[in-house]
Amino acid sequence: MNKSLIYLVFFTLYTILILSVGKYGISKTKSSRDFYVAGNSLGLSLSIFTFAATWLSAASMQGLTGSIYTYGYSAALYAVIGWFLGASLLVILAVRLKDYDIVTIPEFFRIRYGSRLFQAMGGAIIIVSYIFYIMIQIRGFGIVMTQLLDIPYTLSIFLVYLFILYTTFGGLYSVARTDAVNFILIVMGTLVALSLVMGNLGDITEIHRQAMLIDTKPFQDFATQTPRGSLLDPFAYGLHPPLLIVTVFFGWGLGLAANPQYAIRIISAQSKEVALKMIGLSVLVLAFIYICLILIGIGSRVLVPSLTGVSSVDEIFPYIINNILYSRWSGFVLISLIATAISTANSQLLLVASGFSHDIYKNYLNPQAEEDKLLFVNRVFICIGGTLALLLSITPPLSLLTFGGHVWGIFSSTFLVPLYGGVFWHKATKEGAIASFCGGLTGLTLFYLVSLYLRGKAGFLDHITVHPAVFGVFVSFVLFYVVSVITYQKEGKKIEN
């Protein structure tokens, strides 16, 4: 059968599957609590599916695999270990956060610190950050669809737009169920891709022995030639400097620990025990998938040490599956890549909608808004947020993995300290938290601007050796502590007088 026809069959089956599963939430959703957190009703299996599917994005599947192909094992140190460490912090957060009756994370800021303004500020950060991050998913989807249906990139990204809007319209009920379908596809697709790679290579020891000898450019447009042996070196012989590897934790790791897309899964779980098990078990499953992706990346490099027809790291995985390792199952693997992009993007679009409708509109602009009106505003904002992300993805970032780390840095610089400080430190004050939030954001922005001025050219973020989130988190932490201590003492004196 013709290759395009096989791909079209896979894509049609996937579309039917997602459309039929996604409509569940549209009739089930009766209130904004249903819409944002599925009425706090998610059991363990659905919680694991939605947590893990949201976690696995195009940055993981295409960004990481392509980076492993390009840089070798250092790419795992760059991102994956930091993500897992961030998940440990989430477990600790879950124990206390679940005590709060909230439906969004910025709502925690209002309840804990007594500030409607702070909740609105949190909502604004969520809107901006996730629109940028959805752009990553649209970019990833666009690359795969271009391979899958042989259509132009701009037309491809329009298709993902329709998918994301549809699966988000039913709120978390729809998102969680489509996430379950997508996650099963992701696991199966990863295993198929691994078997295609390993079937051509043999055992892992032999792959590593051959990887050690590679000294070509990964693809023609890439700036540097791979030094012999660097694919197995923890720091890729300097291509990923140790300082960058350590400091990237402040973006990826701490950004994950403070990320509303994970924290909200704690709230949507039906109990604390479910929330804790969800995080722990999800990370175990994810670790297995990452081992597969690492082997796919390094194995692909051994199979084809230098690629032609590829212009970015993120195109490598789909290109290899479609061209080098083509089989009747290639379409299935490409569909699993699409599933990663959709399962992350719809969760994030849901948060964009809640950031506006709950944290800004209902909290600040129209506190008397009724449920029907809120649900309508949610769906309107889903369209607006999705459209903005679509427009931005027409000119996408160079590397999904690098760009994603910078977006996560916004969360570590703004949400991390007020969230964990508010939960675990009783002396934390409203003034300290707002100063921390604003200071962290200012610190991060200043670092970007100063770096931009010093380097004087676009694309500099791909080459810096200290992650910008370090400065943001440091300023955020110092201001939180100092301002809280000062204002807490003043409050104490007022009460004594």
Add this chain to the structure above:
Amino acid sequence: MEKIGWLGLPVKTWLVIGVPFILSALAPYTIAMYLIKRGRIDEHE
């Protein structure tokens, strides 16, 4: 000459990436089960 360990991966890579990968992957589950078994999750309910 670089020392090669299990599965043909350099020992240095096992120490810097392999071991932290395994430990960091196990940590969330270990902490979660510890908190559940010690009954810590009920303290604030």
